[in-house]
Amino acid sequence: MPGERCLASYRRCVAEIILKGKKTMPQEPQGTDSETIKKAVERHYAAIARGEIKSCCDTAKAAPENLYNIATQTPGYNAQERAALPAGADLGLGCGDPTADADLAPGQTVLDLGSGAGVDCFLAARRVGPMGQVIGVDMTDAMLEKARANAERGGFTNVEFRKGEIENLPVESGTVDRIISNCVINLAPNKARVFAEAFRVLKPGGQISVSDIVSFGDVPASIRTDLEQWAGCVAGALDREEYLRVIRRAGFSSVSVLKDVAYDYLRGRDYGFASVTVRAVK
Ligand SMILES: C[S@@+](CC[C@H](N)C(=O)[O-])C[C@H]1O[C@@H](n2cnc3c(N)ncnc32)[C@H](O)[C@@H]1O
Numbered sequence: 001m002p003g004e005r006c007l008a009s010y011r012r013c014v015a016e017i018i019l020k021g022k023k024t025m026p027q028e029p030q031g032t033d034s035e036t037i038k039k040a041v042e043r044h045y046a047a048i049a050r051g052e053i054k055s056c057c058d059t060a061k062a063a064p065e066n067l068y069n070i071a072t073q074t075p076g077y078n079a080q081e082r083a084a085l086p087a088g089a090d091l092g093l094g095c096g097d098p099t100a101d102a103d104l105a106p107g108q109t110v111l112d113l114g115s116g117a118g119v120d121c122f123l124a125a126r127r128v129g130p131m132g133q134v135i136g137v138d139m140t141d142a143m144l145e146k147a148r149a150n151a152e153r154g155g156f157t158n159v160e161f162r163k164g165e166i167e168n169l170p171v172e173s174g175t176v177d178r179i180i181s182n183c184v185i186n187l188a189p190n191k192a193r194v195f196a197e198a199f200r201v202l203k204p205g206g207q208i209s210v211s212d213i214v215s216f217g218d219v220p221a222s223i224r225t226d227l228e229q230w231a232g233c234v235a236g237a238l239d240r241e242e243y244l245r246v247i248r249r250a251g252f253s254s255v256s257v258l259k260d261v262a263y264d265y266l267r268g269r270d271y272g273f274a275s276v277t278v279r280a281v282k
């Protein structure tokens with residue numbers, strides 16, 4: 001009985017609901033399932049912000065043979081960029097450098113989806129200058145606190161952090177020039193909703209530049225069904241082609257993959273995960 005299995009294993013139950021009807025692709029769970037995932041993600045990143053765990057993939061329960069770390073294999077920031085950041089802004093949670101490919105210019109309004117401790121917001125703030133504005137949105141209070149403290153320490157007057165979910169952005173329609181996001185959208189249960197919201201808030205001609213984790217091949221259900229691996233940016237990763245389709249379906253055009261780097265952990269004979277940077281235009 002499905003109900004008995006749920007009682008026997010809370011995590012497997014969540015995963016079974018997620019995977020109902022599809023064996024190896026993350027679904028867009030509805031209602032409480034989606035909420036369960038979000039709560040797990042929020043708990044995970046609150047613990048990182050408080051320093052209780054070190055990286056998005058560093059969980060106490062990870063068995064040695066299962067250890068993986070996105071941060072150490074990720075195409076990241078150059079040394080000069082890093083040196084200019086407030087200490088503690090880069091928690092090693094990203095999987096790319098989306099501001100580098102975001103075509104930023106002075107005076108623009110930039111929105112960062114899932115801003116964490118603020119690293120990409122601060123990089124963007126330097127590029128858009130004092131006449132520009134950067135808005136970071138994150139759902140985790142402890143992250144927002146950290147980001148705001150970092151902004152104050154770094155003297156950033158053109159950066160603001162707002163609490164909210166990237167599926168329901170606390171941003172007015174048609175007001176943003178550029179959207180960036182670094183290793184966040186894979187965590188959202190409903191990616192179509194995230195890209196629809198991104199499309200809504202962008203001005204016509206505005207661009208999104210997103211670094212994220214995607215999967216390829218037939219990822220085993222044992223990975224897909226692990227809630228910790230969802231919070232670790234793996235289980236919720238969409239198949240690469242589906243990811244691009246979701247962006248196009250949201251209304252974006254000129255969708256192009258600028259970077260595509262496969263990871264060597266959690267890699268099977270016929271499946272794996274990659275960091276991609278994708279740019280698209282409204
Ligand atoms: C892997 S971290 C990346 C943080 C940051 N972009 C960086 O590169 O350092 C994911 C962040 O996204 C936030 N997040 C995850 N899902 C979210 C959602 N649905 N809405 C808003 N924030 C979310 C988490 O709280 C966390 O701060």
